[in-house]
Amino acid sequence: MNTTQTTLVPPLPRGENGSVGVMVTDQVPLHPTPLRDGEGKQSRKGMWCKVLLSVLLLVLCGGAAAGGYTYYHGHQLPPHYTTVAIERGDLTTTVNATGTVNAVVSVQVGTQVSGTIQKLFADFNSTVQEGDMIAQIDPAPLETKVLQARANLTSATAAVQVAHATVESAKAAIDTARAKAESAKANIEKSKVALDDARRTLERKRALLQRALIPQNELDSAQAAYDSAVSQFQQATAQYDAAVGQHKSAVAQARLAEAQRSAALAQVEQSKAALQAADLDLQHTTIRSPVNGIVIARNVDVGQTVAASLQAPILFLIARDLTHMQVDTNVSEADIGRIIVGQTATFTVDAHAGTTFRGQVVQVRNSPITVQNVVTYNAVVQVANPELKLKPGMTANVAFLVAERNNILKIPNAALRFQPDGAKQEASGQESKDTQGGSKGPLQEMQERLTQAVTLSADHQTRLEAIMQQAKLRYKALREEASDDRRRALRRELLTQLQGQMRDILTPEQRLQYEASLKTREGQAPAGRPGRVAILGPLGTPELYALTLGITNDTHTEVISGDVTVGQQVITGIVAPAKPTPAAPPPGFSGSGRMRGL
Secondary structure: OOEOOOOOOOOOOOOOOOEEOOOOOOOEEEEOOOOOHHHHHHHHHHHHHHHHHHHHHHEEEEEEHHHHHHHHHHHHOOEEEEEEOOEEEEEEEEEEEEEEEEEEEEEEOOOOOOOEEEEOOOOOOOOEOOEEEEEEOOOHHHHHHHHHHHHHHHHHHHHHHHHHHHHHHHHHHHHHHHHHHHHHHHHHHHHHHHHHHHHHHHHHHHHHHHHHOHHHHHHHHHHHHHHHHHHHHHHHHHHHHHHHHHHHHHHHHHHHHHHHOOOOOOOOHHHHHHHHHHHHHHHOOOEOOOOOEEEEEEEOOOOOOOOOOOOEEEEEEEEEEEEEEEEEEEEEOOOOOOOOHHHEEEEEEEEEEEEEEEEEEEEEEEEEEEOEEEEEEEEEEEEEEOOOOOOOOOOOEEEEEEEEEEEEEEHHHHHOOOOOOHHHHHHHHHHHHOOOOOOOHHHHHHHHHHHOHHHHHOOHHHHHHHHHHHHHHHHHHHHHEEEEEHHHHHHHHHHHHHHHHHHHOOHHHHHHHHHHHHHHHOOOOOOOOOEEEEEEEEOOEEEEOOOEEEEEEEOEEEEEEEEEOOOEEEEEEEEOOOOOOOOOOOOEOOOOOEEEEO
């Protein structure tokens, strides 16, 4: 008979899932001997007993493992939810941007003349008044030009006096020539009378000679007297023509003298202008402050040469009044549609981290600022600075107040983002329903607002429908965005573009009516948008509550309507439970995890 030894089962180890394992070893003969003929049946019978014992042992181990697994999972802790109480308070919606603090009016003081800086009378942070001397350029070169211009003026004045004398002489020559012409004209008349008398005497003598009443010599004397009278008449006529020519010459000389006098007078005026320009340049060597203010920049030193050949060099930068400042901001194109003139804006600067400055939007500039394909717009915020805490160039973190609500129900945004199992698909279906027109969304609200404000023609309605269909497709595509922040930014950009497209299809009169309608709606309570939150029910399971939401910011959202009250705990997240430690092992197990009785 063979002697065998049975090895006991070692302590049962626990697996990663908490189940208990069992290990069984085969029976090993201690002193194997050859079987005898009568021992074959007994050996086979013992082997069957061993098999049955092994099967029984495996069944027991499997049951123990199943019991341990059931015990472990039966003692799992329920899910732990993080909750926040619904509260009542104030809520503001803001648009955040960065900007630079600048003076309202900054004057660049330059120079119109070139030269060397001789003296400086102002420095950084100097307070100056209008007209105060702040710098002096060496005036010596310009003083020489003034003296030269003054000498030129004196010479031109003397030339005018000479021209005056020439004109007077020419006028006297005209008078003399005129007198000579008059005398020559009188001689013509006298010679003409003598000629007529000589002609009559000649004709009379000729008639008497024909009747032989006078001798021939008397006729000859009359003929000679007549010829002499003709010659005198012709001479008088020639003298008159000469006198007329002299008169014309004198008139021309007078005109020339007048022209020379005018040229001399013009030269005098030119010399005066040159002298005035030289004096002005000399005055410009003294740099004076054009406004009351504070010097915030000085760009020159004594001895430095400045050249004003192409453009005036900037010597000083003077802020007109630092008690009133402005912030030039960079607002994203997605948010600029929500910024209007008159809005309140708050901002902080790093130099005064604990101080919040309050200002007002005074201008929204239409000029875009494009940097690396990022488009922003400048919304100018004006702010009082009586204590001079703000300095030009400071970086400001600006928050524009878009909407404000007081004493309202507000709920954390994390509660709106939490989706229990099975609720995400339902919410997506609701959003699809909104985009398809099943419920009133922001696109439908904008369309209704436009149709209520103005009366649209059939063509306008057709164009509006095409715009709305395109916008709905883009709005629906936003659901594919994984980031909530990017989805909100793209939604704001879409609504801003849609509002601009609506304005474009309107006539100028309709656009005015639409703008007036938008202004009347500013500050009113929004129509609301759908939302939902999860609240723990009596059995400890999440229950969804439908809400109508209003304005929102980075942390909270306004609750316009819904079956929720102040103090209710809304679920914001779920915390995975830690691996529990069983309070007591199941029956049949020891504290070390071994199966009892083995």
